[in-house]
Amino acid sequence: MPVKLKFWDEQIATKFAGFVPDKGIDGFLGITIDSFEPGQLVASFKVLPEMVTMIGNIHGGCISAFCDHVLGVVLYPAMPKGSWAATTEFKINLLRPVSEGVCTASAEVIAMSKSTAVVRIDVTNKKRLVAAAQGTCLIMGPQS
């Protein structure tokens, strides 16, 4: 059930989709935004050897940081210019171990008001669901 957005800035969506992060945890993971539609995005990162722990899987923290990042990004083109979104809470179920390949997140805004939005995220790896998350972003308007 996709939410009806009151606002959508295609230019901001395009800007995010072409962005290559060089620092922050999105830079560490190398997260890219692969597609962006009103209320929905697809993002991904490639599993690199330095993310893999002694047990042979990537650290769950990589996937939770990935979800945390995407949770806020999906809102940017849906907010008036100058606003910003910060994740205030989320919950994640880590469903299967990940050891290689690409992790892809599909994020969907399921509720949005002027001040908050709730987003759901599915993360897949090798065509299998590896994590499911749900959380809230706080939205700060340009003058607030």
Next chain:
Amino acid sequence: MPVKLKFWDEQIATKFAGFVPDKGIDGFLGITIDSFEPGQLVASFKVLPEMVTMIGNIHGGCISAFCDHVLGVVLYPAMPKGSWAATTEFKINLLRPVSEGVCTASAEVIAMSKSTAVVRIDVTNKKRLVAAAQGTCLIMGPQS
């Protein structure tokens, strides 16, 4: 209400407390275990400029990855040798922005059986609570 543990390996606790990670997301953050007691630990990482986003705060993903990491580590000395723990789910409330200084997590095991454990975490920065998390680890025994 600290849980009564059936098992505690001081040697493993000491080993974790002296560990300096050089890869993985714990290496990116530079997480250290500062103290370790049965069912409880204190861990920390220093906020570095490369963790700070354009908005001036560290990425929430740093704190959620920190919690995810600590959630599993707190269980290691409380499990029979050869066991391992994987976070299967957690929830986090990000309470305040963090821009500099040290982030410190206090983790406490609040329930533990042979196959699962529930852990609560408080994260502070400059003596203020900045995040609160609660989650479950799956415990895999040596022969399982």
Next chain:
Amino acid sequence: MPVKLKFWDEQIATKFAGFVPDKGIDGFLGITIDSFEPGQLVASFKVLPEMVTMIGNIHGGCISAFCDHVLGVVLYPAMPKGSWAATTEFKINLLRPVSEGVCTASAEVIAMSKSTAVVRIDVTNKKRLVAAAQGTCLIMGPQS
């Protein structure tokens, strides 16, 4: 992304779909199972005056109890006879107040192993999403 089930007992699904609870919190709410398919169900309850608080809306606890109930029920026909499922954890976002009409939950199993299952739930009222939940059930086999 509906999960592939290893097991499906149509008879149990039919039995649940016709069940009218007379006690327990499902009896208090009057929850009925309206349709049942492998890995998915639709359930509902009618908002009654005695559920409405002084503020004029139903207690959030009604909706969280509704989700908790449905989280376990959706698994019964997917487990070998004699098994039982207990919710071990869930998270809910209460998105809009509810004051009258019918609340309908759509539950979907998104991951399932022999011992656990993860379920997502959407609750609607008057064609609007009023709550979104995600949680884990522990599955106990007939001999365990």
Next chain:
Amino acid sequence: MPVKLKFWDEQIATKFAGFVPDKGIDGFLGITIDSFEPGQLVASFKVLPEMVTMIGNIHGGCISAFCDHVLGVVLYPAMPKGSWAATTEFKINLLRPVSEGVCTASAEVIAMSKSTAVVRIDVTNKKRLVAAAQGTCLIMGPQS
């Protein structure tokens, strides 16, 4: 780490502590507020035969509704008169089955601003921790 409250109305706390609910889910459960201090409360309900399911334990929904209720109530004396609090999200871990006796919740406000508050809850039964919850309330001021 108890939060510092900007406001505390002893009269409202006393009023809640003496309240006997006769309807709503708090009436169904028979929840009473046993003690109330700034940022903290203790509440309880007695397990009655009609809450017990076929399996012999009370429905998890009773405990989640209990937490949902307490999450909002703990805030009332800490808000300016005429304000109201609504749970917007929470997460609960159900740690042990409950079949008889009294369930007691200790709730603590861990963060509070003008518009939101985060609360943690421990539920015990027969001196054992049976559930742990954490969630957010939205606060609406008298004129908002």
